[in-house]
Each structure stands twice: as structure tokens, then as C-alpha cells.
Amino acid sequence: MTLRHPEYQYLDLMAHLLENGDKRIDRTGVGTLSMFGAMMRFDLSDGSFPVYSTKRVYWKTAVKEMLWFLTGQTNIQSLLRENVRIWTDWPLAAYRKATGTEISQQDFEDRILADDGFAEEWGDLGPVYGKQWRRWKGADGKEYDQVAEVIELLRKNPSSRRMLFHAWNVPELSQMALHPCHMTYQFHVSNLGGDGLPKVSMMVSQRSCDMGLGNPFNICQQAALLAMVAQQVDMQPGELVWVGGDVHLYLDHQDLARTVLEREPRPFPNLKLLRRPDSIDGYTIDDFEVTGYDPYPAIEAPVAV
Template sequence: MVPSAVPPHPETQYLDLLRDLLERGARREDRTGVGTLALFGRQMRFDLSRGFPLLTTKRIFYKAAIHELLWFLSGDTRLRPLLQNGVRIWTDWPLARYRRETGESIDQETFERRVLEDDAFAARWGDLGPVYGKQWRAWETADGRVVDQIAQLVDGIRGNPTSRRLLFTGWNVGELERMALPPCHMTYQYFVADGRLSGILYQRSADTLLGLPWNLCEAALLIHMLAQQCDLEPGELVWTGADVHLYLNHVEQARQQLGREPRPLPRLVIRRRPESLFGYRFEDFAIEGYDPHPHIRAEVAV
């Protein structure tokens, strides 16, 4: 009897994508001025029964990713709640706007401190516009209604699990210009079969080195949360990227990461089942068995 082949480590897909970008990516100018190596149309699949898809070839600061997802689900668009939880990844955009409009070369630490301590300053400069959470929880229609896409999604999974409309999106064309950053991870859709909940994320723009690892973590976490709330088991995370790119100032970091071997994926534990999807707290989640390679530092392109 021929032994069955051992399936490749799930993270191999991500490393193959990095390698493909380095070897075959088209060199392109971009909005930030940094430049990218880019490919169009890629897909990865993660069976969540094999582990939580948190990259191991470099340390991912998953605690900040959990805080960010909970912030999205709260519907908040203010910078202050993120900073109060030590999440600084959204500061670059309002800081750049402040510098551009005032001419003041304020440093990031000073800007963040003013957002935290000065209510008037936070109201003027610390709101990110109608970004993800606003669209997910309070999409405004032309006739004046407000739609909670996430609440509708939960109701749909519970009440009509074979529907092909189990989805939500952040791409509100009428409000893009008011957003600090239009949604990159823009549309999520879900599928129920054999007692398992699977999800697909369509990402229009993927910063492969910095952003994508967070996107995978958050999309997988959301599947786990939805599955728990709807009495299902987590199924598969399918990720689809359109403009998949590696910034030119991330090339050496990508090569460094490709020199590392993946380690076993960790396991997500949800310690409590709240009454609704919106009742989860940060302390409800634990990542067990996470033993990654060291962090690789890289700058965000703004």
C-alpha cells in the first residue's frame, strides 16, 4: 500500500506568492510613490481544521489584529480607540493629512498623544472617515435607511444558510473620497455545508509583506466567531487577491523571510461565547502554540 502524500504546510502558499512576486512581478508605479512588483489575480486556501493561519516565518503581532477586527465590528471610525489599545497602524493616514493641511512637521508620537488627550484635536484630525466599520455596521442608503450588514449576515447564516447572499462589503462608491483609505479587503462572502462555515475574502489591493498576514488572521478569526455564534464549525478560508504587490522597499525583507522554514500553525481558542457577535472582548481570544521566527521590520507605504 502506497502511503498517502503529506500535504504541504499551509504557509507554503504565502511563501510561494512572495517568491512569485520577486521572480515574475511586473514593476509598477503606485499611489505611494514607492513602487511595487505586482501580479494580478492570486488565490490561497486554508483549512481551519489544520490550524489558525497566523504566519510563522515571521512574528505577526496578532493582538493588534484582534483589536482592529473588534474595532471594525464596533462600527467605530475614530483613531482614539485603536491608540488606547496600542494599535498604531492607522495613524499614518491622518498624520499625513495633518502635515499636508497645516504645514506642521509634527512627529507621530506627538500627534498620537494629542489625539488621545485633546478632544477637539481628536474630533478634527482623529476621525478616519466612513471606513470599514461604518460600512459594515451603518451603510446609509439613498432613501435614508441605515443597514447593519454584519447583523444581516448573522441572521442570514442562521436562517437561510444555503443563501448565495451571505456577504458584506466596504466598497461604498459614494463615500470613497471621504475615507482615509478605501477598503483593501473589501468583500467577504460565506458558505455553509456539512455543518461547517467557510468564507472567501476578495481583496482588491494586497500589500503582501505587511498587510496580507493581518488580513488572513482577521478573516480567519471572523469565520471562527461567526461559526460559534451560528452553531457551526469553522471550515475553510479562501483568499482571493486582485492587485497583489510587494513594495520595492520590502524586497530584502521578503528574501529574508523566504530563507525560513514554516513552523507548526498555532490554534485559536475562544474562551467565551457572548450573546451576540458584537459582545466579544479582546480577552475572549487566545492563540496557543505560536512559535514563530523573529519579527521582520518593514515600513508602511502611505
Template sequence: MTLPEHQYLDLMRDILETGDLRIDRTGTGTVAKFGTALRFDLSDGSFPVLSTKKIFWKLPIKEMLWFLTGKTNIRDLLIENVRIWTDWPLAKYRKETGHQIEQREFEDKIVADTDFAEKWGDLGPVYGKQWRKWMGPDGKEYDQLGDIIKTLKTNPASRRMLFHGWNVADLDKMALPPCHLLYQFQVTNPAEVNLEALSSNSSLGWSLLGRNSVKEKARVSLMLTQRSVDSALGLPFNLIGAAALLHMVANIVDMDVGELIWSGGDTHVYLDHIEGCLTQLSREPRPFPKLKSLRKVDNIDDFRIEDFVVEGYDPHPIIEFPVAV
């Protein structure tokens, strides 16, 4: 039986078998493909958490919730026991001070000492800062995601419902330029349409009558575009985070969830991840779990990790992959 996760495994297999061997920024080395895509129908409540390795799914949702605050300091993440962003400020601290502090000691100091956190825990104007608090040349902050939610409610047929983090003026201030850089929403069945008028006006004589004979509730879908993606470690997190965002937005605007479409630029596997990838490819995937939202929420800022319940997750054992900094 072909399951949605087979798409991911096929992508990983294709990278390993036909990818281009490359020297990367971190010096680790990668094998990479350029221009890739995945597509998941989430309308039945499916939640894209990979089963061929255990993923602690709350971590990417907590990360997404942190992004949505517009904050950029890892202290808030560490308080939630999320350590996926520590490597970059830790590397900066070690380089600038010469103190080869252990990671856990560094994290504990970030949590306990707000002055230390302010100096060493900030990542620069990354992700959420651009999504929710983009600073315009007029000195005004722009809430890209907030504007999308308004548009979904008032003009759901719009083709301009997108936000991104690639703020050229701020790139050199960021610990890491955005990898998942563009999110675009689209609504299926956005409004009642005059099908007879559309059909009669079509120069090709398309027969549209009956296509929407049974009016369905509007469904919102999301396409995520990444310029660069660590396929073994980052991509599984990115899929969960994007799917959680899609569910949150659908909840707020009272629409059903549609598809999650993902597209990648430089889609790579680090050379020191290959052994773990081969282990993962040897495993048989299982059906995606289901995501349940426990309550109706009216404001994107009001979601909490307790609002997410994942049911039926049955993963294979965890596979450890090192982070390339």
C-alpha cells in the same frame, strides 16, 4: 513537509520572480501579480499566523473588533495601543497644518484631547462604517454583518451572505478606499437533504447516496476578496483578521469553522520590502498555532480581545517593513 504557510511563501516568491514592475500611488514602486489565491482549512483549530516572521497577532484582532463597532476614529485604536492606522491622518495633519509633528506626539494628542481627535483622528466612512452602518438613500442604516448572522441562523443555504465596503458614493471621503472589500460566507451541511430525490432527479445520474451518510455539524467558511494587497505587511494581518471574524461568526451561530479562502487582485510587494521578503523566504515555516475561544457569545458586539487565546505560536524573529502612505 508541506505546511499551510508554504502557500503564502510560494505566492511571495512568484511575485518577486515573475511579477510586473509598477509605479504605484505612493510613489514607492511595486512588483505585482494580478489574480491570486490562498486556501486554508481551519477546521482543526488552526489559526493563520505566519511563523516566518513574528506577528503580534492581537493587533489585527483588535483592529477587526474595532471595525465591528462601526467606528472610524483612530482614538479607539490608540487606546488599545494599535497604531497601524496613524499614518494616514498624521500625513493629512502635516500637510494641512505644515506642522511636522512626531508620530508619538500626534498619537498622544489624539488620546488626550477628544476635540483634537474629532478633527484629526477620523478616517472617514471606512470599513466598519460600511459593514455595520451603511447609510441608504432612505436615511436608514443597514447592518450588513448583522443581516448575515440572521441569515446564517434562518437560511444557511443562501448564496447571498456577503458584505462589502465599496460604497461608491463614499469613496472620496475615505482616508483609504477599502482594500479588503468583500467577505462572503458559505455553509457546508446547511440542512438535511433528501439525497435519494436529488440522485433520482439528476440528469447525469450522479450518485449522491452516502455522501452525507454521517450527518456532520454545519461548517461555515469565509472567502475574503481584496482589490489590492501589500503582501509583506498587509496580507498577514488580513488573514488573521478574517480568520478571527470567521471564528466569531461560527461561535455566534453555533457552527464549526470550515475554510478561509483568500483572493487578491493587485497582489504586490513594495520595492523597499524586497530585502525583508528575501529574509522571510530563507526561513523554514512552522505549523500554524491553534485558536481557542474561551466562551460562547451570542452577539457580535460582545467579543473582547480577552476571548482569544492562541496556543503553540513559535515564530522566527520580527522583520520590519515600512508602511507606504
């Protein structure tokens, strides 16, 4: 019996959106085909790394973004230093609106990189993911490192049902460049007391998901996070379970969807972590060795801001 390639979960959702998606105007004004409620599961226990093959996914960029979240930083300057430009659209739009100047993205990014004062004023995204994950400010005035607390629980009480972190901090939503899309990360450990290493799985609840551009990045970087956490707590990666709320395809991504649906998925690559840092904070992109990735060509598509 040949098992169905797990990437078909993604392709099935794309086909469903094209055929049955609810056409609606969205926050960006671009418009989407939308559905409510979806789930995908990816088994990482054999070392596979779910980087979609039906269009090239720039997995290093995706993992760099995850590493940036883990630093707790919220300014695009550090991302640009890593040649990651995926967050520039929001501060660039804010700068153009506030100043009335039609500065190019390249000039804006160059200025962010060259001028720390300019970066501080215009490059910060507000209290987005990393701030909430690592420096959640409570009503008591204290800062809480949710990620460190989860790792501690995984080590000391792996049967807990309270191993999660999230980013939906209601009082700070209005200060964020973009409300959190992938909101909640919850962990579950199996094979406790059995033969071999315990297996840690992670479920991500995502309130809003752009299936054309966002989801391929999200799945890849979330798998990378699970691999890092598993290594830090001496466990084997288990399943990445992804749950979507408003799952949508932008109207100007329909050609992208039709193109990937014409392609037959190729085997997922394998991921190996080349060293074990002292903590979750110590990883760099050079620690990730991905082998066997053979995707179809990339497909360019616009980002809705």
C-alpha cells in the same frame, strides 16, 4: 504522505513577485512588484489559526483591528487606547499637510488620546470599513447593518447564496482615508443535514494587497472573524478562502521577502474562544486564546502611505 504546510501558499506568492512581478509606480510613489489574481485557502476546522510563522505576526494587534471594524467606529482614538497604531499614518499625514507642522507621530497620538476635540477633528478616517459594515447609509436614508444581516441569514437560511457584506460604497469613497482593500466577505455553509455541526466557510475578495505587511495581518484577522461568526451561529469554522486582485510587494520590502523565503514554516498555532458573547459585538481581545505560536523573529519594514 506529508501535506505541504499551508504557509507555502504565501511564500510561493512572495517568490513569484520577486521573480516575475511587474515593476510599476503606485499611488504611494514607493513602487511595487505586482501580479494580478491569486488565491489561498486555509482550513480552520481542526482549530488551527493561520498566523504566519516565517516572521512574527502581532496577532493581537490584527485581531484588535478586526474587533474595531466590528464596532463600526472610524476614529483612531479608540484604536490608540488599545495601543494599536497601524492607522495613524493617514490622519498624521493629513494633519501635517494641512497645518504645515512636522509634529512627531508620538506627539500626534498623545494629543489624539488627550483631547477629544482634536481627535474628532483630526483622528477620523472617514467612512471606512466599520462604517460600511455596520452603518451603510442607503439612498433611502436608512442605515443597514450588513454584518447582523449575514448572521441572521446564516441562522435562518444557511443555504443562501446572498450571505455577504462589502465596503465599496461608491458615493463615499472620496471621503475615506484609504479605499477599502479587503472589499467583500462572502459565506458558504456545508454539511447541512449531515452528521456533526454544519461548517461555515468565508471567502474574502481583496482588490489590493500589500503582501509584505498587510497580508499576514489580513489572513490572521479574517480567520478570527470566521471563528467568531461560526461560534455565533452554532457552526464549525470551515475554510478561509482569500482571493487577491492586485497582489504586490513594495520595492522596499524585497529584503523582507527574501528573508522569509529562507525560512521553513513552523506549525500554525491553535485558536480557542474562551467564552461566547451574546452577539458578535461582545468579543474582546481577552476572549482569544492562541497556543503553540513559535514564529521566527519579526522583520521591520516601512509602511507606504
